[in-house]
Amino acid sequence: MEKYFEYKEINLPWLKMIPVNWDIRRNKQFLHECKKTVGDKSSEYTLLSLTLRGVVARDLSENKGKIPASFKAYKIVQPGDIAFCLFDMDETPRTVGLSKYKGMLTGAYNIFHIEGINAQYFYYYYLALDNVKALRPLYTGLRKTINVNTFLSQPMPFPPRAEQDQIVCFLDWKVSEINKLIGIRRKEIQELEELRENTILHTTTSGLDTSVPMKRTDNFWIGTIPEHWNVVQVRRVYSVILGKMLATEPADSSDTYEEYVCAKDVHFDGVDLSDLKQMWFSTSEKQQYKIEANDLLIVEGGAGAGNAALVEEPLDRDVYVQNSIHIVRPKSNRATTKFLAYWMRSMVKRNYMAFVCSVATIPHYTKDKVMSTVMPLPPENEQKEIVRYLDNECEKINNLITKKCSQIATLQELKNSLISDVVTGKIDVRNVTIPKYEHVDDIVDDDLENNEETETDREEA
Structure with a gap:
């Protein structure tokens, strides 16, 4: 222009x-x-x-x-x-x-x-x-x-004034065009997210071998599963530890002031350690509530109840959990923590929290509710195969979503730049013909x- x-x-x-x-x-x-x-x-x-x-x-x-x-x-x-x-x-x-x-x-x-x-x-x-x-x-x-x-x-x-009116007509048109493109990208992202969640649900309940016979479980959240799989409550194969209640003062001189993870830090895409709060822990509490590699952290309450993140690698420092977080650990090699992480994601995305928690006030996914959650349990080798498959498929979909998000950011920057350039006179739109548009x-x-x-x-x- x-x-x-x-x-x-x-x-x-x-x-x-x-x-x-x-x-x-x-x-x-x-x-x-x-x-x-x-x-x-x-x-x-x-x-x-x-x-x-x-x-x-x-x-x-x-x-x-x-x-x-x-x-x-x-x-x-x-x-x-x-x-x-x-x-x-x-x-x-x-x-x-x-x-x-x-x-x-x-x-x-x-x-x-x-x-x-x-x-x-x-x-x-x-x-x-x-x-x-x-x-x-x-x-x-x-x-x-x-x-x-x-x-x-x-x-x-x-x-x-005539120029003001033309500037407004031009920007209304161009902003609508850009908003339309942003809407298309957002719809594509929504479709990719639905594909990802459907892939997780299908794979965690049907496995990877389409030739195996299936059986009904009579459980609404699970449906049919391969005949050789089991259905268990989480308590059968995992231990659950609810974090420490907030302590604003030390109980004795041996307590130390430590970082802890709370509900705001745990999301399905990982644990955010960038802005942790601190409170007092005793020596025994540090042993009990310390986050370790392969721990699954599940949010206990609030809008994010049920959100889960797997700590796949050892942390670079000692970090503990507050009582808005459960630590979930496998009791034996029958259970793979990341398989449960995928299953929890599927349950939350299908509004399981609204079913199992009272949402009249603040939902609480209590320790007992976590342990009572029903899950499909394939043999250990199949759990690992499913996890590898889902890691690969989710990475592909997430990469596509990232590209779409980048395109939206570029369109938003274009819109902001266009508005600024037109209202400050950096470009002249006086002679631009405005077509019919939505x-x-x-x-x-x-x-x-x-x-x-x-x-x-x-x-x-």
């Missing part, structure tokens, strides 16, 4: 040049802060959240995120209003949003009516800054806040949608 014919210098920390026909205006020329709260009329407003997808309506019946006891302090938001988070911006995935809704948003945000400028252009401009956290120079104080008056006094590029919203991973999980905390901080 072509650049503008001529540029002029401006004095912004994040922008040095703009097209010569553009002006500079201050935010206060477009923004009017809205501080009105819903009070006792919260039932008249939709609950909103500012997330990586922008301002979205929340469904309280889904019971996601933290819901306050009262919405009285929540601010009223009208369609077309701009929401900003002007503090702790490094910790907030998205700090600006343009609302399509009439609703209410936590008082942690500043709400502005906007006029005198294309609101979508204004949003795209600050989205571009937000993507690179360009407003950091405006932080003040320990909490890294931006004073509202400082924000309102900030200058920004101001193209002619609008596609941003698509974001559920585990990244964490603004709404912390809004109440920010409001109360």
Whole structure:
């Protein structure tokens, strides 16, 4: 795409040049802060959240995120209003949003009516800054806040109105095209993940030899298995050790302060040792709760209940487990720990935790529930063959997923770069013809949608 014919210098920390026909205006020329709260009329407003997808309506019946006891302090938001988070911006995935809704948003945000400028252009401009956290120079104080008056006094590029409208039309088109490609890649990833889980389930229940006779087990989670396999509870072939309860003080002078693994550190793709907490352990507790090679770690409670990771190699230091983690070890060579790891993964992916644990509050996959879990048990040599096969197949699928994820990251970078280049005048789109196209919203991973999980905390901080 072509650049503008001529540029002029401006004095912004994040922008040095703009097209010569553009002006500079201050935010206060477009923004009017809205501080009105819903009070006792919260039932008249939709609950909103500012997330990586922008301002979205929340469904309280889904019971996601933290819901306050009262919405009285929540601010009223009208369609077309701009929401900003002007503090702790490094910790907030998205700090600006343009609302399509009439609703209410936590008082942690500043709400502005906007006029005198294309609101979508204004949003795209600050989205571009937000993507690179360009407003950091405006932080003040320990909490890294931006004073509202400082924000309102900030200058920004101001193209002619017809040009703003063309920029918005162009970006709406191109962003939709990129979002569509991202959606295709995400669907491909979902299909690969389903293939991986189906491969694990089929192989751990049917084995690798398609010629052997099969038998029914009358167990819903297992179904049919080869005739010469057994069905056992985990307790028959594995020992289970629940980790140590949290100890914030030493019991005596011989206790030592040691690193431990808790629920946040254990995932199906491995154990994360990068940010371990510490507590006090006695000499006997260190012997009991120390993680060893070939241990299977299973999460006891919370959203990750049942998540399991195999420690295949000795750790480079002594690490122990807290009581949100079970250590599972084979009692004899009848059992292969990694076979159980694959079986646990299959069970969790098929929502076994919702079946075996009470989910009315926090699910707990207790020691007794772990030991009572039913599993297929092939002969030891077949377990090892199955593990080798699944290691190989899962690696192939994981490599494909990694490539798709890399493609999504590249597309996301392209989108961010395009938005930035267009709203700052680095490329000229005035003469671009906009074709008919399907609008596609941003698509974001559920585990990244964490603004709404912390809004109440920010409001109360």
